[in-house]
Amino acid sequence: MKKYDYDLIIVGAGIVGLCLAAALDQTDLKILLLDKNPFIDFNLKNNYDLRVSAINRNSETLFNRMGIWQDIKTHRASSFRHMIVWDKHANLQFNAEDIAYFHLGHIVEHQVLKYSLLQKLKLAKQIHLKEAITIETVNITDSQVHVQTPHHSFKTKLLIGADGSHSWLRDHLGFKLDENSYQHNALICTVNTEKTHKNTAYQCFTDGTILAFLPLKDKQTCSIVWSAPTEKIQALLALDETAFNQKLAKNLDFKLGKVNLISPRVEFPLAQRHVNSYIQTRTALIGDAAHTIHPLAGLGLNLGLADVACLAEILKKTNAAQRDIGLQPYLRQYQRQRYPENQLFINSIGKLKHLFSSKTWPIELMRQFALLATNQIQPLKQAFIHAAQM
Secondary structure (H helix, E strand, O other): OEEEEEEEEEEOOOHHHHHHHHHOOOOOOOEEEEOOOOOOOOOOOOOOOOOEEEEOHHHHHHHHHHOOHHHHHHHHEEEEOEEEEEOOOOEEEEEHHHHOOOOOEEEEEHHHHHHHHHHHHOOOOOEEEEOOOOOOEEEEOOOOEEEEOOOEEEEEEEEEEOOOOOOHHHHHOOOOEEEEEEEEEEEEEEEEEOOOOOOEEEEEEEOOEEEEEEEOOOOOEEEEEEEEOHHHHHHHHHOOHHHHHHHHHHHOOOOOOOEEEOOOOEEEEEEEEEEOOOEEOOEEEOHHHOEEOOHHHOOHHHHHHHHHHHHHHHHHHHHHOOOOOOOHHHHHHHHHHHHHHHHHHHHHHHHHHHHHHOOOHHHHHHHHHHHHHHHHOHHHHHHHHHHHOO
């Protein structure tokens, strides 16, 4: 059995795990990325990926520091300069000009992000990637972590869990998790539209559902995220394509004219998750392994990337001072900085989900007042935009 020593092992080679490795590329840290799945050979000439994220300005800054943002934009990224939010009685419009920016964010496919990150990491001498590897055991002492796989034994100073919302590492190490269903499923798909989207993101609230049209690079193509109670999502999936297209266009008030489905429809359940602590002895969790939120504000991946930016900075400073990066005092800095901010967003999104998906008339009135008031009060509108960029 082969044995290896590393300064840092990251479990999970999704976007967040890849980002942490890429953010530490210029250090002398010896890093190993482990993933249970084989790495996909992406062909970006293929159809749009069903999974997209709204990348905010802070995440854009992180990608710029890694030197991959221009690569991402060259492949496929769609900036959006406007966002229109409405229900049947009120609407709210956000514009990049409100905060003197060129854009509010970018809609980027997950495959584009992963492709750009993998291309960068393939050139990194101190970063090793191992795919299709199953971890059997993890043993932690005060001085190091032992990770055992069927054919390898690894030792490291610090172990990072970036293996997603159903994190094996989180469960294996006994991190306490608070989990509550949003009582919503999300339906995602890609559509062509009769009218051009004009770099505008749309979100409407109707009949207890939340529907988002997110502009992609092609001016007549949008990514759809439709969240609703499970029975409504099942009913939407049961519709034939013609009926689904008609219902989709109608629910957007035909703002983009007729729509045509150009991808499969995929659903997944939505749940609020948050671990009680991001750290244990020589271990830390980042991204969805630590927290998940409803997609209505488009913040999920951005919160994970903020974890990366924070933890990477702490590890770089600790390593530069020739200190042990796995010691608790340094991990506590990450916990203190990220936990309260993520908890604030989780609580806020929970309240917004209740406000915008409720069909009871007092809450509908409150929602309409909130939309109208925010649209009329410029400082309040600017505050919302700035908060989404954090």
